[in-house]
Amino acid sequence: MKGDSRHLGFSTRAIHAGQEPDPRTGAVAVPIYQTSTYVQKGLGEPVEYEYARVQNPTRFALEANLASLEGGISGHAFASGMSAISCLVTLLKTGDHVVASQNVYGGTFRYFTRIMENYGLTFSWVDATDLGNIEAAMTPRTKMVYVETPTNPVMEIVDLAGSAELAHSRGAFLAVDNTFLSPYFQRPLEHGADVIVHSTTKFINGHSDSIGGALIPARPEHSEWFYFVQKSAGAILSPFDSFLVLRGIKTLAVRMDRHEQNARAIVDWLVKHPKVKQVLWPGLPGHPGHETHKRQASGFGSMISIEMGSFAAAKAMLDRVRVMSFAESLGGVESLISHPASMTHASIPPERRAEIGVTEGLVRLSVGIEDVKDLLDDLDQALEAV
Numbered sequence: 001m002k003g004d005s006r007h008l009g010f011s012t013r014a015i016h017a018g019q020e021p022d023p024r025t026g027a028v029a030v031p032i033y034q035t036s037t038y039v040q041k042g043l044g045e046p047v048e049y050e051y052a053r054v055q056n057p058t059r060f061a062l063e064a065n066l067a068s069l070e071g072g073i074s075g076h077a078f079a080s081g082m083s084a085i086s087c088l089v090t091l092l093k094t095g096d097h098v099v100a101s102q103n104v105y106g107g108t109f110r111y112f113t114r115i116m117e118n119y120g121l122t123f124s125w126v127d128a129t130d131l132g133n134i135e136a137a138m139t140p141r142t143k144m145v146y147v148e149t150p151t152n153p154v155m156e157i158v159d160l161a162g163s164a165e166l167a168h169s170r171g172a173f174l175a176v177d178n179t180f181l182s183p184y185f186q187r188p189l190e191h192g193a194d195v196i197v198h199s200t201t202k203f204i205n206g207h208s209d210s211i212g213g214a215l216i217p218a219r220p221e222h223s224e225w226f227y228f229v230q231k232s233a234g235a236i237l238s239p240f241d242s243f244l245v246l247r248g249i250k251t252l253a254v255r256m257d258r259h260e261q262n263a264r265a266i267v268d269w270l271v272k273h274p275k276v277k278q279v280l281w282p283g284l285p286g287h288p289g290h291e292t293h294k295r296q297a298s299g300f301g302s303m304i305s306i307e308m309g310s311f312a313a314a315k316a317m318l319d320r321v322r323v324m325s326f327a328e329s330l331g332g333v334e335s336l337i338s339h340p341a342s343m344t345h346a347s348i349p350p351e352r353r354a355e356i357g358v359t360e361g362l363v364r365l366s367v368g369i370e371d372v373k374d375l376l377d378d379l380d381q382a383l384e385a386v
Contacts (some may be wrong), residue, residue, distance in 0.1 A: 005068055010184060011253040018064025019246065030061040032243045054231045058239040062246050063214075066204075069183040069249070070196050072216035074223040076230055077237035077245070081179065081199030082107055084213030087229045088175055088195060089144075091222065094120030097141040101128035101158060102356050103151035104177070105199075106345035114347075129289055131162045138170050148177040149186075150293070153305045153340045153364040154357040155280040157289025160296050164192025173219075179203070179331070184256040185299035189218050200237075202331030205248040206255050210241045255333065258369040259302035265372045266365070266379070270306060275386045277361070278307035302367040303330060305340075311360035313386045314339055318363065320382035323374050330366035335375055338364050 038049040063075035078084040124137035145167040149158035173194040200212035283300030
């Protein structure tokens with residue numbers, strides 16, 4: 001696809017943006033450039049590609065594609081979601097302050113508190129569903145506001161436009177982890193965010209066969225810095241993984257529609273089940289932040305959390321699932337089910353988990369694209385054990 005693709009629809013860009021046919025062979029799929037270096041023409045003759053840590057055509061194609069889908073000025077692909085976050089915080093310096101949503105992925109909390117606090121960064125963890133809490137926590141040293149929406153795993157909704165306005169009014173920038181919804185359902189840059197964070201491991205890749213992360217900035221200075229850090233620190237996504245993520249993105253739109261279709265059917269069934277104490281899903285009209293979510297996203301996604309009331313009830317259910325896979329991670333074509341308190345959020349102290357709603361009875365579902373009847377039958381027989 002030649003020329004400016006910004007006027008094209010999402011699915012068309014997912015399939016074509018950044019992916020010109022191979023100029024030598026005409027191959028439709030971007031080749032895997034599995035090389036560590038490139039032959040140069042001669043001494044003093046600049047070339048486009050010099051060394052694969054710095055430049056790789058497969059990775060560049062993925063990065064251009066991600067930038068197009070999120071509406072950023074560039075994309076930056078990393079070896080994991082956490083390595084993308086570690087690059088993000090290089091925008092900060094000793095003494096800087098961050099206001100962060102109290103509900104984030106457990107690995108993010110661990111990285112901020114166990115590692116970055118050692119380097120003189122300070123963090124205020126707030127209930128970001130109330131913009132007043134973000135504003136009250138900000139200080140003259142606040143440089144970044146960091147949020148997820150919906151949050152992992154209790155599905156809290158954060159007002160993106162309001163958060164961006166607050167951050168900018170104090171000279172800070174807003175970073176948003178958009179992993180749960182993908183750019184198909186939510187594009188935070190359109191609501192004033194400055195940097196998007198993704199674990200491409202999840203819905204973007206969609207096939208549970210690649211670990212990766214990405215940053216998509218709106219500001220030129222952030223773009224230039226992220227590229228410099230990629231070159232200097234080297235935590236870049238491999239050519240093969242870049243190829244896998246590009247392959248996954250081609251079906252992102254159709255997958256996300258099916259994910260949500262299945263999730264809605266499962267939620268409708270779960271809310272009526274007598275053994276399920278509570279269902280957390282942004283698509284429920286009574287879900288806190290439902291109206292805010294509708295203003296800033298075009299869909300509700302397929303992440304569902306359910307409260308079973310106790311560890312024993314959660315274990316009885318989880319021990320019985322057969323079609324759903326009891327595993328960490330999310331966003332694959334197969335349905336995954338997990339226990340956040342002992343898995344994804346185990347690094348968060350128990351007392352803090354209790355404060356933010358990550359209880360011993362909470363179960364998280366990442367609804368896949370299987371036949372929904374099979375998923376419902378699996379949940380039905382699993383819940384019989386409770």
